[in-house]
Amino acid sequence: MNGLPPPGRLRLMTWNIHGGIGPDRRFDLDRIASLVAKHAPDVLALQEIDTRGRDIDCLAPLRGLDIHHFTEARTIAVPDGHYGHALFSRWPTSDVVLHDLSVWRYEPRIAIETQIATPFGPLHLVAVHLGLFIFERRRQAGMLAAMARRVRGMPTVMMGDFNDWFSFGQVTRTMSHVLPERTRLRTFPAQKPALRLDRVYCSAPGMLADAFTDPAARAISDHLPIIVDLALPARGNAVPAEPAEAGHVDSDTARTGGVIDDPEPAESR
Template sequence: MIKVASYNMRKSIGTDRRRSPERTLQVLCEIDADVIALQEADRRFGTREAVLTTHLLAEHGDWKAIPLGVRARSMGWHGNALLVRRDAQILDSEAIHLPSLEPRGAVMADVRIRGQILRIVGMHLDLSGLWRRRQAHAIVAHLQASTHQYPTVLMGDLNEWSANSGCLHDFAQHFDFAQTGKSFHARRPMARLDRIMISRDLRIDDAGVHASLQSRNASDHLPVWATVRPA
């Protein structure tokens, strides 16, 4: 069984408007997942520097960032980043370019955790429903065109307010959704903007939203999580 999680960390700016990477890491330690997809993990301007530095990760957690080689000081691609346990083996990784009007992207990695190979995709989709659907189609097409096929987990902030239409309908043609719950706004959750999806050669044992005192203050999104295993 492998625990996965997704978290829009909002550049570590909390609902109290304070930036605190240490608080973000405390939330990640509370979740204690094997794989974590982060959104808004880099600063927005300039060199797009990572908010969670290598030093902070080493000091506060048991994870390493999956390298993408896109920007020297960034953790990810357009704010999307992936963390895995330090003993996980990274087999491959890449940034996925998405059609968009504003800077958007996704990241993908193949990792071996406790003998199980998983393909992980992290994403942060557009505010526009039309562009979200185009991005969903681009991600699915990218996965289908891959030479090697592995059990796959897709996670991220889909920005989709509907219950089962739009990009949710598009992803549901190929993947099953974890019943995680409402994750936005952190202080009073009203919407399931953050989602976890799995390919049909996996199954979900459990899933939920991580709501703690720290997570309600650390970002405007709550983290979502799921435990998965081979079907």
């Protein structure tokens, strides 16, 4: 499925781009940008953006996507570049916060939280790239659930690479209490997808009008993207949530600038 989303829908896309390096071991953000542009997302989350060892101008194809409001989370910054993930929005964002999800001395992890002023009402959105280890994700999932509980009267979407290897893993079990609807698409490894590492979670049933992947991404990254057509609930019908505290860090790097897959086992729902 290509082109614009149906009338009255928002199109979201999340994709781990593997540093811009495809299975041919070639760095090429032009082909990343071309595939993204084909689906015309209103909101785009990209993981594993990597400029280390390259000129910063290497990101020009991403800046040319015509999705103007931009927030990045640089989880690794070194003299010759940086590594992390980013969120692009067609509409203005506000209340941008970078939440530090890092656990001990393992790879730093940051969640991007914001509110997006869509034509259909405000959307609370969090973009993530979670840790590789179960105990990391257990703590990170708890922090994400707290972010969802804190927001009242506004639909919430969390999307990205959750690295939750098991369909009934800790992330899903924790988040299903506050974000009951999610995608179930296999995205990794791209050549023969077996695992649902990349997901979109929503706060209300019926928000996921459609969800699909693009097999053409097999030639570009080790993950397939998830593209979602989202139906926001009518104002006043957003799932209420309880307030909760969530640790965060403010950062100078934050700037505003298909087909649903086969069902999971019953115990994972």
